Amino acid sequence: MTLAAARRRPPATRRQAAEAVRFRQVAKILGRLEKAHGRPRPGLRSEPLDELILTVLSQHTNDRNRDRAYATLRERFPSWADVLAASDGAVAKAIAVGGLANQKSKRIRRILGRIRAERGDLDLGFLKRWSDARAGEYLRSFVGVGEKTANCVLLFALGRPAFPVDTHIHRLALRLGLVPKGADAAAAHQRLGALVPGRDAYSGHLNLIRHGREVCHARRPACGECVLADLCPSRATAG
Helix, strand or coil: CCHHHHHHCCHHHHHHHHHHHHHHHHHHHHHHHHHHHCCCCCCCCCCHHHHHHHHHHHCCCCHHHHHHHHHHHHHHCCCHHHHHHCCHHHHHHHCHHHCCHHHHHHHHHHHHHHHHHHHCCCCCHHHHHCCHHHHHHHHHCCCCCCHHHHHHHHHHCCCCCCCCCCHHHHHHHHHCCCCCCCCCHHHHHHHHHHHCCHHHHHHHHHHHHHHHHHCCCCCCCCHHHCCCHHHCCCCCCCC
16 A cells, blocks of 8 residues: 555544554564463462552562562561551561552551451452452552552452553563553553453563563663564664
8 A cells, every 4th residue: 555545544544554553563572472482371379469469569669679578578467457457667667678668558558458448358359250340440449559550460360361561561662662652651551451462461461571671671672682673663772
C-alpha cells in the first residue's frame, strides 16, 4: 500500500492497522525471549495477602532487599495479626532493609486494619472467587496499592492473566516503542495489558524482567548481545 493510500484510510481504520502492527511486534518479541530463555511455567507462589504485603515491600527497592525485609517481618511477627497488633515503629524497624520503612509500615498496618474491619479476619482468600476486574478494583482501593501491586497479586497469587509492569519492563517498553515516548508506569500498564495476550502474561512478565536485568540494562545496554536488537528503534541511542 502506498503512503497516499494509507493516508486516505479513515482514522479508525488507520488506528486498527497500527494496533495490529503492535500486536504482531509484541508476539515477535515474546516469542524471541521465550526461545532465548524458555517459557516459565505458571505457578502460584503465595496466598493473596502474603503476596500483597510482599509487593508493598517491593516498592522502590530491589528483590533482594524486598525478600530480606519480608523474611525479617515474618520472623519477628509470625502472623499478620501480630503485625497489626504491633506499632508502626516496630514494624518499620523490622522492614528497614527494604527502604521507606516508615511509609511502608503504616501502609501495611492500615491495609491489615481495613481487611480485619471489613472481613472479620486477615485473609484475602475470598478474592479467588471474584472476577479479575472485581478483585483488581478491590486491591487498588487500598492506599498505596497501584497497578503493579494489584497485578502482582492477581498474577502470582490468583493465577489471573494480569501483567505487572516493573521498572525493567517499563524501560524495555519505552525502548522498544511499545508505549509512547515519555509514557509513565500507569500508561505502560494500560497499554501492555491490552497488548500482551493473557496466555503469555506470566512467561512474558518474567522473560522481559530477565532480559532487562541481563541484557537491556538501564545504563550501557548490551545491544550487541540482544536478541531483539533488530526490532528495537532505540538500539543506536540507548544508554
